[in-house]
Amino acid sequence: MPGFDHRSYLKTVTESPGVYRMFDKDAQVIYVGKANNLKNRLSSYFQTNISRKTSHLVAAITRIEVTIVNSEVEALILERELIAQYRPKYNVLLRDDKSYPYLLISSDEFPRISSHRGKTNPKKGQFFGPYPNTAALYHFLEMAQKLFKLRNCSNSFFANRSRPCLQYQIQRCSAPCVGRISSDDYHQDVLSLVQLLEGRNNTLQATLIDKMESASSNQEYEKAAEYRDALGYVSSLVEKQFVVTDKGSADVIACAIDKGIAALYVLRIRSGKIMSPEVLYPKIRLGQEASEVIKTYLLEIYNPTTNNDAPAEIIISHGLEEKEAIESVIKSAYGRHIPLLSSVKTQRRAWLSIAEKSAQASVSSKADSFSQHASRFEAFLSALNITDECVEKVSCFDVSHTFGEETVASCVVFDKDGPNKKLYRTYNIKTAKKSDDYGAMKEVFERHFNNNSNLANVVIVDGGKGQLSQAIKACKDAQIEVQLLGVAKGEGRKAGLERLYRYNAATDLIDEISIPPTDKVHHFIQSIRDEAHRFAITTHRRKRDKKRVGTTLEEIPGIGKAKASLLLNHFGSVKKIKTLSPQELTRVKGISLAVAEKILSYLKG
Incomplete structure (x- = not known):
């Protein structure tokens, strides 16, 4: 993996x-x-x-x-x-038309009950839900009609009745359309349904349980099964959920600390919905309290320079001694009072509970992950027979470009705790020829070894013997002694089939070494190599895309004005072309499958 x-x-x-x-x-x-x-x-x-x-x-x-x-x-x-x-x-x-349904009690003089999909508008009535179990909702609506005898007909049908309809005959409606029930009695039935949906009235559930037990005692097992199913439908509808509501604007911040590691879990609630949860792992000092971590986060995030979307309130997992002072700082940043709440109930308590549990799970996972990083780091050094206790860092280099454009090299550093991003470096390749990976490696190693006092003792090169040779030459020229390894892609570029090379300084030769794909050492090498690749390609794309503002198809090697014109006339824009498959591009005269793949490779990087 x-x-x-x-x-x-x-x-x-x-x-x-x-x-x-x-x-x-x-x-x-x-x-x-x-x-x-x-x-x-x-x-x-x-x-x-x-x-x-x-x-x-x-x-x-x-x-x-x-x-x-x-x-x-x-x-x-x-x-x-x-x-x-x-x-x-x-x-x-x-799709939008497949959204979870709500139960709607309309705001009419005699409210109707129905299911509703899509946006909820409070002017239409009271909405309950959404309910992922659609079948349960429809069964519940049937039972609600039987028990409370509320109408489900359209307003036009209701307004034009002169006598009760079939629903009244089968005892599923009290016929308010023709005055068979008073307004007060009808609204009392509506109130009973609302109380049931809000979990404030367990009468229906108690009735169903009694009927189920009675049918079972009389050996009427089919009836008992029907009551059991009905009870399940009611329970699923009455079950309270706190993930989505129809209102609420808050940032919910929970902190958990374990084994010297802190995790901040942030939920942003907007219009009652949880937006993009985020987990952060800030560096903390020994003995630092969770409340201090939250305080630091609040002062960093909620200030005039960050331009963040401010919530109506901020809910935190730990109380703060300087709460009022921090509220004043936040008020000065946003021009309005945003309260910091730590003692909360009902909906807010549920949101905070989600954040607290997630923070605890995240920090536990991270603590175990750090332990595993240390284990893999030590296994890697042991496999290379490196016993020098001063070896604290391993670096890895990779090069990224698009047909030689905007070539960038990356250097990432791992220690026993995993990636050390403060030591990451990128190098814009200046002297190497376009698409010359060996030349790019030569340049980056010369610059790195000659201008860096904080060198790792072990260096991994993303590449085979050719790239590794450039690192060896640069080390010799700079008179630096480090352990050098190369990681070459395996057959079919499949993970686990990589070939590993190591420079033997005693023989001045490059030896191929064998490590089982499931070994901790292999996982360590794959992790640092993939991180170097990610860092290089991300930096390259950012640099390339900045330069490519206004890029036309004509700049793609092998694509002239004629082909560029045909492509734009056929598809309308470069943005549209980027979304297409190679096969779709071949519909244009003169665009072969190979050319189509080249175009998309260039545009997408």
């Missing part, structure tokens, strides 16, 4: 219900899913008998984050909200 040790990760996962987000090497969310048991669900992705689509997804994972909720219903709803926000490429996107 390139860049992701799933075996180690799964040891740290909770069995609670929740939602998980899978990230790729570019830190993009590629899949959102939900589970009643996160550990079991995530484990299922790494079995041997998975589908082809799932295997492609798993191969792209570099990180997984979870949000812990209180029930499977909340997980279902949060999953849908996050899919709509992130639009992950491996998710089958839910």
